Amino acid sequence: MNDLIRHERQINQQLARYGVRFGIYKNGTFQERLFPFDTLPRIITAEEWEGLRKGLIQRVNALNCFLRDIYGEKRILADGIVPEDFVYRSPGYLPPCEGIKPPKGVYSHISGIDLVKGKDGVWYVLEDNLRIPSGASYPLIARGLCRRCSPETFRHNHVVDNRNYGELLRRTMDSVNTGGINVVFTPGRYNAAYFEHSYLAEKAGAVLAEAGDLCVRDSTLYYRSVHGDEKVGAIYRRVSDEYMDPLCFEPSSLIGIPNLMTAYRAGNVAVLNAFGNGVADDKGIYYFVPKMIRYYLGEEPILSNAPTYLPIDDKDLKYILDHLDTLVIKDVAEAGGYGVVFGSKLTKSQLEELRQTILDKPRRFIAQEVIDFQDLPIMDEGKQVERKADLRAFVLSGAEETVAWPSGLTRFSRNPDSFIVNSSQGGGFKDTWILSR
Numbered sequence: 001m002n003d004l005i006r007h008e009r010q011i012n013q014q015l016a017r018y019g020v021r022f023g024i025y026k027n028g029t030f031q032e033r034l035f036p037f038d039t040l041p042r043i044i045t046a047e048e049w050e051g052l053r054k055g056l057i058q059r060v061n062a063l064n065c066f067l068r069d070i071y072g073e074k075r076i077l078a079d080g081i082v083p084e085d086f087v088y089r090s091p092g093y094l095p096p097c098e099g100i101k102p103p104k105g106v107y108s109h110i111s112g113i114d115l116v117k118g119k120d121g122v123w124y125v126l127e128d129n130l131r132i133p134s135g136a137s138y139p140l141i142a143r144g145l146c147r148r149c150s151p152e153t154f155r156h157n158h159v160v161d162n163r164n165y166g167e168l169l170r171r172t173m174d175s176v177n178t179g180g181i182n183v184v185f186t187p188g189r190y191n192a193a194y195f196e197h198s199y200l201a202e203k204a205g206a207v208l209a210e211a212g213d214l215c216v217r218d219s220t221l222y223y224r225s226v227h228g229d230e231k232v233g234a235i236y237r238r239v240s241d242e243y244m245d246p247l248c249f250e251p252s253s254l255i256g257i258p259n260l261m262t263a264y265r266a267g268n269v270a271v272l273n274a275f276g277n278g279v280a281d282d283k284g285i286y287y288f289v290p291k292m293i294r295y296y297l298g299e300e301p302i303l304s305n306a307p308t309y310l311p312i313d314d315k316d317l318k319y320i321l322d323h324l325d326t327l328v329i330k331d332v333a334e335a336g337g338y339g340v341v342f343g344s345k346l347t348k349s350q351l352e353e354l355r356q357t358i359l360d361k362p363r364r365f366i367a368q369e370v371i372d373f374q375d376l377p378i379m380d381e382g383k384q385v386e387r388k389a390d391l392r393a394f395v396l397s398g399a400e401e402t403v404a405w406p407s408g409l410t411r412f413s414r415n416p417d418s419f420i421v422n423s424s425q426g427g428g429f430k431d432t433w434i435l436s437r
Contacts, residue, residue, distance in 0.1 A: 092278020166203025
């Protein structure tokens with residue numbers, strides 16, 4: 001480990017040269033920043049990873065069943081497991097996707113599941129990210145730079161090789177490909193995550209394309225190459241639903257592909273991840289995932305949700321209002337660590353204002369118990385200190401199998417008093433070592 005610490009400055013300089021940045025839009029402005037890397041890895045034993053792996057696969061399989069059901073037969077609504085009105089009022093539910101079955105029936109091909117490990121030793125799922133989860137490239141390239149700087153470290157530690165992510169992504173795309181080339185679709189080089197888009201395209205052997213490189217003709221998506229138009233069989237999109245097709249969603253979008261929904265609806269192209277997935281990673285729908293696992297798979301959940309309460313339920317609402325000063329309140333429409341409020345940090349007047357907002361818009365929020373999750377050591381100005389950290393695990397689902405990548409993005413807070421680890425809130429990241437024995 002000491003050898004890696006010695007090379008921290010060099011590794012971060014290399015990451016900056018590669019353009020490893022993170023960006024987010026907030027209040028109409030765009031913020032972009034470097035994503036600092038800490039060389040002390042998070043270490044997960046082989047036995048612990050096996051339990052996580054099974055739980056992640058189980059959870060993503062159930063979420064895929066839910067998405068197929070919600071845009072199809074809607075059995076889970078008819079049986080009263082999830083309230084019908086709760087689903088249809090979700091900001092992520094897209095009526096244009098009704099009745100569309102994506103190629104091979106897979107909706108969430110690349111899932112980012114955010115977890116924390118409590119001080120009780122239990123792993124808790126905090127969020128399911130099923131739209132365009134980002135971050136796999138960061139531990140991938142950081143591991144490569146660490147290997148280059150300190151090969152001895154990896155010769156003497158039994159760390160599972162994580163360099164197969166590009167191959168897993170390629171296999172996932174190939175398994176749902178309708179006949180044609182694989183494309184990674186990016187909004188362009190000025191996007192803060194452009195590095196990741198281009199890096200993953202290279203690793204997966206896919207074509208990196210922008211809106212001007214693609215067109216739809218006769219309900220088929222084509223890539224305009226120097227050799228003529230080539231049919232696209234699978235497109236891994238890194239653009240939000242609302243901007244993907246200006247003729248179906250946001251008409252002002254300049255980064256989308258006109259008539260893409262026509263090709264998708266006709267079954268002529270696989271879109272990774274599928275349109276409409278936002279209904280399943282709604283923070284309110286999260287509450288029902290354990291019930292989904294029991295309903296669709298007939299199994300008990302392996303991974304635990306954080307204890308969560310819904311204001312739309314009278315019993316839960318009473319509990320929330322009685323314990324508002326000890327709970328964390330999350331706005332279901334926000335992301336990146338925004339819209340998260342810790343009741344313990346509010347004044348009496350702020351608590352009263354929040355109480356009234358929850359009463360006025362109960363579907364907008366969830367409440368959770370504050371999990372005292374583990375701190376991990378990081379290097380801060382040459383000293384080892386401890387900070388809160390989470391783990392984003394990546395699960396890839398193809399036509400034949402669902403696989404949990406034996407790695408992940410560990411994010412940490414650089415603020416000693418903060419539980420918010422999101423990159424957009426100034427956090428950094430670590431490599432995640434899964435031990436082979």
